[in-house]
Amino acid sequence: MNRGERLPAIPEAIVRVAIDWQMRLRAGAGNPELQRQWQDWLQHDSRHQLAWQRLQQMGGLFQPGQLPAAQAIPLLQWAEADLGRRRTLKLLGLGLAVGGSGLLATQVPRTWHADFATRTGERRQVALPGDAEALLNTGSSLDVVNDELRLRGGEVLVQGNDWRARCRFAHCSARDASVLLREHDDYSEIRVQRGEALVSSASGEQRLQAGQGLAVSAAGTRELGKGPLDPFGWTRGLLVVNDIRLADFLAEAARYRQGWLGCEPAVADLRLSGVFHLDEPAAMLTNISYLLPVKVVERTRWWVRVVPA
Secondary structure, three states: OOOOOOOOOOOHHHHHHHHHHHHHHHHOOOOHHHHHHHHHHHHHOHHHHHHHHHHHHOOOOOOOOOOOHHHHHHHHHHOOOOOOHHHHHHHHHHHHHOOOHHHHHHHOOHHHHOOEEOOOOOOEEEEEOOOEEEEEOOOOEEEEEOOEEEEEEOEEEEEEOOEEEEOOOOEEEEOOEEEEEEEOOOOEEEEEEEOEEEEEEOOEEEEEEOOOEEEEEOOEEEEEOOOOEOOOHHHHOEEEEEEEEHHHHHHHHHHHOOOEEEEOHHHOOOEEEEEEEOOOHHHHHHHHHHHOOEEEEEEEOOEEEEEEO
8 A cells, every 4th residue: 555545444443442452551551461362352353453553653642631532533543554653743732732623623534523423323313305314324424415415424224205315436316215325345335125216326327126236336336136134124223134144243233332343263154143133232242142152252341252152
């Protein structure tokens, strides 16, 4: 990667866990068991290492009396990993000198200033201009600009007559339809639940009927068939899966809870089917241990790992 390129955003859950580890290591300096657990977490995922690297480059950011973690998280999510320490501290100094406002104004992703937004684990229904409404899923944000919907991040189900929406890689327009839009790391997902929608992207235009789905990215488009996850289950407060890999199930479940949730490679390919209630995250994890030969290890409220029983 070239020095001038922006690295991809780190998921908020990973950033929060990195912050939690920094606090724990400071409080338990010299504790060998704590150091071992931290190293295990660090080596588990390259994104953990990247989050930790960015956290150290912004050294001193999480000292008492400085920027609260809620404001600092987007800085760590989007900061370039190749920032020199002197440049980083200079930026922090400028931001903190004015209470953080100067730094936040230029570094916080626009999703934090959206017209409508949801917290982790929250779902929210909102009325839109005209005869339309939107249901936002966990950790999502939506703007309304000149009667056009703009999905900044996360997932939304739009229902109503004669509306237009924009996501990262495509535009979507529909009449009397129900359409799901979801942003992934490298593509936008569009699925029609009812009616039909016209999707416009760099690859051209494509009309989708009820039951059809499309993934749109910088590389082009591809049709989305029926997978192991019910894409509309969350609108009913459910996570509905059929023969899904445990690792993929946990990645989806992690969207609805704070902290890091994952599993050991030895159990990652176990298959799981079931219906889980999103508003009961603790029960969701407990049920896994009844369905599969695994156990749930919770070292802190921010760090949960599924391991062989």
